[in-house]
Amino acid sequence: VPTTPARETRRKRRARGSISAEEILVGAYEFAMEESLEALSMPRLAQRLDVGVTSIYWYFRSKEDLLDTMTERAMQEFDRGFDIPDGLSWDEYLRTYFRQFRQTFRANGLLVDLIVMRNATLTPEATRIAATRIDGVLNVLVESGFSPDQALCAYGALSLFARGSVAAERTWIIAGRPPQTTSSAFGEVPGVTVLSRLQHPHVLAMTSDEHFEFGLENAIRGLMALSREAPVG
Amino acid sequence: VPTTPARETRRKRRARGSISAEEILVGAYEFAMEESLEALSMPRLAQRLDVGVTSIYWYFRSKEDLLDTMTERAMQEFDRGFDIPDGLSWDEYLRTYFRQFRQTFRANGLLVDLIVMRNATLTPEATRIAATRIDGVLNVLVESGFSPDQALCAYGALSLFARGSVAAERTWIIAGRPPQTTSSAFGEVPGVTVLSRLQHPHVLAMTSDEHFEFGLENAIRGLMALSREAPVG
């Protein structure tokens, strides 16, 4: 039996209580921020934390469980991305809210990966945070004369649009390819009549500021027309 | 050396030319249709095709390459989901188009997985199909007086909304959990004022027919108002 360590020195066994769920969670979150969510694996996380791989399973039943908890943290961070002044009209409120919605996601891809792209089970706490935030938006709309059901439908339409925009953009970023434009992609397609007559090239994913602002403004214009049809209290 | 096969009989070696890229592609597509895209792995596919795993790599450089080709096939199938009558006004055209857009995806989850959810590199052929279809929609809008750039922005807004709706719904289906409603999820959240006053429970993901129709109709209403602002040629 050789006394000299044959390979690299083995990590010392850690003391009881020297790891915590919080420490693992923070480590996982930081890892995903620095590298990517895709790169996050249980062995790599254990290595970073200087812990045996299996120790993580004492605190989290599965990787999915860990990701769900990370999503809760992401939801808290996302929520902090909003700062909306008082006294805005409902349409200005919606503009501000959904611009911040998009900007917060764009500034932190991990939030998109966890909140938008993943099949997440929201924890009760994550649900509470989202519900409270959404309810705030609905309140503004209801005070302006929309019914609660109309307000939720309006929120849903804008939210799905904004999430779709953010997810599509993220998809291109993850793929790591240069963003294709209408001119580069459609320039060669025969039979195309309109796509070749654009004033300027458009990002193919239709996730540019111009496209986002158009979709946002258009939805708000639709809501204005709706509130005129069924006049406000 | 034992002559009796120790374990199960080994598959006979296949003849040269007895596999083709097309056969692999069809096998992979059928596998994903029957099981799921998630369940599709190279070993499982090889087993189904009765081929050595590595043989697949003669025809496809990587799994990603195979998936890209599957996406092209999915795009063809998606394209066949459209059947739009002549002579519709632009707003009726958009309603019909995006309802069929959503319905085709809803009827075949694999199309969502490949076209919407995946970070796909569209093959030139897939790009051609999509460009031709989109150009058809843009033509209708341009003939009704929208500028090419407006038309593309309008298409983008509706497309991102519809894709967002379809993706969100798919997420719940894949997760295999019962669709949560506003009443089940938000009933217990303190401080919520509007969400508790809805006329009826809403699907939490906001992907119901009611929500989709609201978003679609609202966007079209917005476009109508826009065409009134900058009057049609």
Added chain:
DNA sequence: ACCTGAACACCGTTCAAGT
């Protein structure tokens, strides 16, 4: 030219210990 198994470097997770 085409098909193949063995092998490699990874996963997530379980289990039977160690302390």
Added chain:
DNA sequence: ACCTGAACACCGTTCAAGT
């Protein structure tokens, strides 16, 4: 009660053959 390595059943992919 908490931490651990060995082991298992999977991946996608490469390589050096076979025919």
